Amino acid sequence: MILDRVNKVFHSLCMRVFLCFLALIITCVFSMGYTYYHNSYKLLEENTYSLLDSVLFQSKERIDGKLEQAAEILEGLQYESSFRRITLQNYKNGYSNYYQDVGAVGARLHSIRDNNQELIDSVYFYNKNGLELFTTNFSPVTHIMSGKDVWKLYENQNTESARWRMIHDDKLFSDTSQRKVLTIYQIVNSQKQDIQYYIGMNLKTEAFLEILNRSDFEENGYVAIVGDGRILYSDNYQESYRVNNEIIEIIQKSGYESDWLHVENDYHEKLLLKSTVLCNGWRLTAVMPETDLRNQINGKLHNFITILGFVTVIGIVMSILLSRSVTKPVKELAEKIDRLEYGNMDIVFDVNSSGEAGILAACLNNMVSRIKKLLQEIREKEDQRRKYELAVVQSQINPHFLYNTLASLKNLVQYGESDRAVHMTDMLIRFYRTGLGRGKMTVTLKDEMDHISSYLEVQSMRYGDKIGYQIDIPEELNQARVIKLTVQPLVENALYHGLKEQDTAGMILVSVRKEGEHLVICVFDDGKGMPLEHLEKIRKEIDTDFQNYDSSLTFGLRNVHQRIQLKYGEGYGLKIQSVEGEYTQVTMTLPLQDY
Numbered sequence: 001m002i003l004d005r006v007n008k009v010f011h012s013l014c015m016r017v018f019l020c021f022l023a024l025i026i027t028c029v030f031s032m033g034y035t036y037y038h039n040s041y042k043l044l045e046e047n048t049y050s051l052l053d054s055v056l057f058q059s060k061e062r063i064d065g066k067l068e069q070a071a072e073i074l075e076g077l078q079y080e081s082s083f084r085r086i087t088l089q090n091y092k093n094g095y096s097n098y099y100q101d102v103g104a105v106g107a108r109l110h111s112i113r114d115n116n117q118e119l120i121d122s123v124y125f126y127n128k129n130g131l132e133l134f135t136t137n138f139s140p141v142t143h144i145m146s147g148k149d150v151w152k153l154y155e156n157q158n159t160e161s162a163r164w165r166m167i168h169d170d171k172l173f174s175d176t177s178q179r180k181v182l183t184i185y186q187i188v189n190s191q192k193q194d195i196q197y198y199i200g201m202n203l204k205t206e207a208f209l210e211i212l213n214r215s216d217f218e219e220n221g222y223v224a225i226v227g228d229g230r231i232l233y234s235d236n237y238q239e240s241y242r243v244n245n246e247i248i249e250i251i252q253k254s255g256y257e258s259d260w261l262h263v264e265n266d267y268h269e270k271l272l273l274k275s276t277v278l279c280n281g282w283r284l285t286a287v288m289p290e291t292d293l294r295n296q297i298n299g300k301l302h303n304f305i306t307i308l309g310f311v312t313v314i315g316i317v318m319s320i321l322l323s324r325s326v327t328k329p330v331k332e333l334a335e336k337i338d339r340l341e342y343g344n345m346d347i348v349f350d351v352n353s354s355g356e357a358g359i360l361a362a363c364l365n366n367m368v369s370r371i372k373k374l375l376q377e378i379r380e381k382e383d384q385r386r387k388y389e390l391a392v393v394q395s396q397i398n399p400h401f402l403y404n405t406l407a408s409l410k411n412l413v414q415y416g417e418s419d420r421a422v423h424m425t426d427m428l429i430r431f432y433r434t435g436l437g438r439g440k441m442t443v444t445l446k447d448e449m450d451h452i453s454s455y456l457e458v459q460s461m462r463y464g465d466k467i468g469y470q471i472d473i474p475e476e477l478n479q480a481r482v483i484k485l486t487v488q489p490l491v492e493n494a495l496y497h498g499l500k501e502q503d504t505a506g507m508i509l510v511s512v513r514k515e516g517e518h519l520v521i522c523v524f525d526d527g528k529g530m531p532l533e534h535l536e537k538i539r540k541e542i543d544t545d546f547q548n549y550d551s552s553l554t555f556g557l558r559n560v561h562q563r564i565q566l567k568y569g570e571g572y573g574l575k576i577q578s579v580e581g582e583y584t585q586v587t588m589t590l591p592l593q594d595y
Helices: 002-010 013-078 081-088 098-115 147-154 205-214 245-253 290-341 355-396 399-414 418-436 445-466 488-499 532-541 555-568
Strands: 120-127 132-136 163-169 180-190 195-204 222-227 230-233 261-264 270-277 283-289 442-444 467-472 481-483 506-515 518-525 573-579 583-591
Touching: 013 081, 013 098, 013 180, 013 195, 013 205, 013 222, 013 270, 013 283, 013 290, 081 098, 081 195, 098 120, 098 132, 120 147, 147 195, 163 222, 163 230, 180 205, 195 205, 205 222, 205 230, 222 245, 245 261, 245 270, 245 283, 270 290, 283 290, 418 445, 442 445, 445 467, 445 481, 445 488, 445 506, 481 555, 488 506, 488 518, 488 555, 488 583, 532 555, 532 573, 555 573, 555 583
Parallel strands: 467 506
Antiparallel strands: 120 132, 120 195, 163 180, 180 195, 222 230, 222 283, 261 270, 270 283, 442 481, 506 518, 518 583, 573 583
């Protein structure tokens, strides 16, 4: 019982409308949500890329400024006259001014250090003649690498221009703690000009870290300087997001402005990289873990799911309300229709309902009214059909025909024509067997023609050579169905009203043909025919209900015509043609049916 009730509710119109509304609303919500999520993802990705581009641009400008400042200091020092005289050993008048130049260069080194304390860690000068000058921004200095050791360290890197060394442990100077620096240096070793010297500036890592730290973004994103296979990280750097040597090589091989790189480090962390080239050839790289991007996206997704859940609940409530508003009038109509199904024809549908329900109610009221009218018409037609059938049966029991036939039989017996009497008796029996037998309303065309044949055979035996007949029916139409006892009244009319009253012999022809989807039966006699006025009167009378108009002249024709129209409609029935003194033909048109 409960299962049946659940099944009924599930298959109800209200539930179906509810599910349709719900599916529509959820589809719209999810479509909009997917679009929102997809666009948010793209926007977030674009914002991230834009942020990294902005970070790189700003940091590059500031770091390039520091690097260019260091390069300009180093280049400016080498072009000072005191420094050039020392390096070129340009003292033709002896070395009286040599020590003065040394003092001037040493003072210049201290001046450079004092004026650029935030950038310069230390400056060191050495030439192979034994001169060694230096200055530092820290104290105490616990160890200084000898000039010869420095020369050994750099002697294979002779260059006419400055070179850079990425972050490394400072081995020139030492104090109580290990220090890391960046170095710009130049080595000149020209035997031809007898110029041999090393000059280098150690730059503070703090000067660059300050820029990198100010450039940090997101929770775990960081900025780093990459060069010489080494990397200087900002303070936001975490070990799990470290780039390995393989990734560093990829960064160093990237172009001036690299595309966005997606890489994976030794910790299986996926990283998003963007690099640009600094003025000294190093790469400035922004590194962002893709997990940060996913976390932001997940945050958007969480917000989206919350909104989606809220909208879905609202959608369910709206679906329930909408389905009820739509199905309530329909449900009321269905209940009344159910009562109508059980024969209650006094149902009145409420036409005051709004929209289509009101229109449907009005249509149903009209339908009920028409059904009542049709039922009444059907009852009347059934009564009329029974009366027609009864009239047909009564017409078959024609006392005059039976009386005359029996009289003819008596004469045959008296004159000893027993064979003809037996034959007439057989024909009479076959005639009444078909005419009075109970059964279906329709019979095969062959059975109907056998009935006519029996009737005409009896009549020809009565009237002798005065009456002849011929029945022409194609064999393929034998099984066509016709209304029972419809052709015999036409033959009887042809006999009694066409041939009987004339002095000469006459012929009745019954023919059958197929015209498209119609079956056409013609009954022709070459009797006296009828005047046009009489013909028009008969044509008019056969369309009149025999209950309202009684005429023995047209009773049989009218009965047949209206029985055909009761069963098949007004497109079928009889058509009469006649020419006075020549012929009369009655054409019956039926639908071609073989079942």
